[in-house]
Amino acid sequence: MGAGTGTPEVTVVVCTRDGAGRLPPTLDHLRAALDEASRAGLPAELVVVDNGSTDGTPAVLAAAAGRDPRLRVVSEPHPGIARARNAGVAAAGAPVLLFTDDDVHVPPHWVRRMAEPLRRGEADLVAGAVALAPHLHRDWLSPALAAAYFAVVPEPPAVGREFAAASIGATRAVLDAVPFDESLGTARYPGAEDTVFRLDVLAAGFRQAAVAGATVEHHPDPGRLDPARLARQATGRGRGEAYLAHHLLGKRPPAAESAAKLAATWALLAARGLRGSLGGVAGRGRSRDASGPAPGARAAVDEEALRLRRRAAFHRELLALRRAPGRPGGR
Numbered sequence: 001m002g003a004g005t006g007t008p009e010v011t012v013v014v015c016t017r018d019g020a021g022r023l024p025p026t027l028d029h030l031r032a033a034l035d036e037a038s039r040a041g042l043p044a045e046l047v048v049v050d051n052g053s054t055d056g057t058p059a060v061l062a063a064a065a066g067r068d069p070r071l072r073v074v075s076e077p078h079p080g081i082a083r084a085r086n087a088g089v090a091a092a093g094a095p096v097l098l099f100t101d102d103d104v105h106v107p108p109h110w111v112r113r114m115a116e117p118l119r120r121g122e123a124d125l126v127a128g129a130v131a132l133a134p135h136l137h138r139d140w141l142s143p144a145l146a147a148a149y150f151a152v153v154p155e156p157p158a159v160g161r162e163f164a165a166a167s168i169g170a171t172r173a174v175l176d177a178v179p180f181d182e183s184l185g186t187a188r189y190p191g192a193e194d195t196v197f198r199l200d201v202l203a204a205g206f207r208q209a210a211v212a213g214a215t216v217e218h219h220p221d222p223g224r225l226d227p228a229r230l231a232r233q234a235t236g237r238g239r240g241e242a243y244l245a246h247h248l249l250g251k252r253p254p255a256a257e258s259a260a261k262l263a264a265t266w267a268l269l270a271a272r273g274l275r276g277s278l279g280g281v282a283g284r285g286r287s288r289d290a291s292g293p294a295p296g297a298r299a300a301v302d303e304e305a306l307r308l309r310r311r312a313a314f315h316r317e318l319l320a321l322r323r324a325p326g327r328p329g330g331r
Contacts, residue, residue, distance in 0.1 A: 008070075009096060010037065010044040010115045013088035015081055016102035020056035022219065023048075027064050027071070029105040034070055037111040044111050045070045047091050048102075051084040052077045081185030082193040085165075089175045098169040101151075104130070105217045106167075113214040114169045123209035124174045125201050128167035129155035133219045140301050141225075149233055150220060156212035165194035167216045174206050183328055184240065190233070192240025199248055227301050234306045238313025246318060247327040255319060262315035269308045 012030060016023060030046055037044045048061055050073060058073075065071045076087040089097060096118045100106060110128075117123040130153040132146055146152035151164035178200045184193035202208060223229060245251040 006043040008043050008045040008094040010042060010098060010111055011092035011094040012044065012046045012098045012111060013049065013085060013092060014100055014102055015049040015051050015084035015088060016053065016057060017051040017079065018053045018055045018057060019102040020060045022103045023057065023060050025105060026102050031068055032108045033106050033111040036108040040112050042112055042115065045072065045093065047072050047074055047088050049074045049076050049084040049088045052079050080182055082180035083182045085180045086182065095172045096169065097172065097175060099165055100216060101166045103219045104166045105219060107214060110214050110216060114211050117209045117211065118169055118171050124171050124206035125208045126169045126211050127157055127163050128211045129153045129157045129215040130164050130166045131215050131217050133217050136222060136225065138225060142303060145303060148237065149230060151218055155215045157210040159208050159210050163194060163198050166218055174201055178204050184243065189240045189243050190236040192243060196244055196248065230301060230306060231309055234309040235313040238310035239317040242314045242317035242321060246321040252322065253318065255322060258315045258318045262312055265308055265312040265315065269305060269312065272305060
């Protein structure tokens with residue numbers, strides 16, 4: 001693999017925490033994309049932020065950096081994906097930055113294609129399509145669930161539609177003006193940091209574009225398909241939506257209104273008998289391993305129950321945010 005020449009014109013930032021098992025293929029795909037960019041005359045580098053890993057991640061990254069001088073490792077011990085991304089931005093040396101995740105496989109032309117509109121001055125923020133790895137497809141996984149819980153963005157992407165940090169890019173000017181909100185991407189507020197970042201960027205007057213033809217493939221842990229884990233994700237995403245509504249959209253309904261909506265939502269969940277589990281696996285065949293149902297099996301994941309859990313968490317968090325201070329940084 002080539003090391004590239006010259007000062008980097010593009011920095012790719014990847015954040016990881018305990019990613020030793022999933023990083024090697026991700027890094028292989030990114031190095032191939034850096035090679036392709038280099039052959040096109042576009043020098044690029046890769047910054048990987050280790051966000052407090054406790055497994056073999058440091059050794060994996062040290063070995064990868066030893067094989068390729070374009071890869072630099074940054075440590076951010078305090079957990080939080082937004083905090084880690086900001087650390088990657090601070091370490092980046094290029095005027096254009098691209099972001100993806102440690103469980104994503106990018107195509108060889110991804111760096112060059114994503115960077116083009118930013119380098120030409122046609123946009124300040126770009127987003128690309130994200131597909132779920134084929135072996136993770138399930139009959140019950142609707143497009144809405146795939147977008148909400150697995151970062152799926154259809155090809156071709158479109159401005160104003162889905163947006164996921166598994167495939168985004170921005171100019172240095174954007175990132176100097178609008179950092180990622182470090183209150184987000186945490187255990188309490190998972191999955192909201194990319195949406196809030198996009199809204200902050202647009203509110204600051206920057207321009208967004210969608211990049212077609214550069215779809216990346218998401219390879220999340222198959223355990224995330226488990227109904228109980230989906231239920232926990234629904235709760236976290238509901239809290240994140242409340243943060244957005246309270247701090248960015250100015251929604252502050254009377255406490256009695258939020259409490260009434262919360263009670264009504266819990267009543268609907270109770271009526272379905274689904275306040276605990278969201279269901280199991282039923283249908284034609286049994287699961288062959290821990291990754292989920294066998295092909296052809298039907299999983300009794302209740303999409304409506306997930307929606308209700310998300311709404312219950314939303315209303316409960318709105319109540320809590322009434323007593324919270326303003327948004328950090330005042331953005």
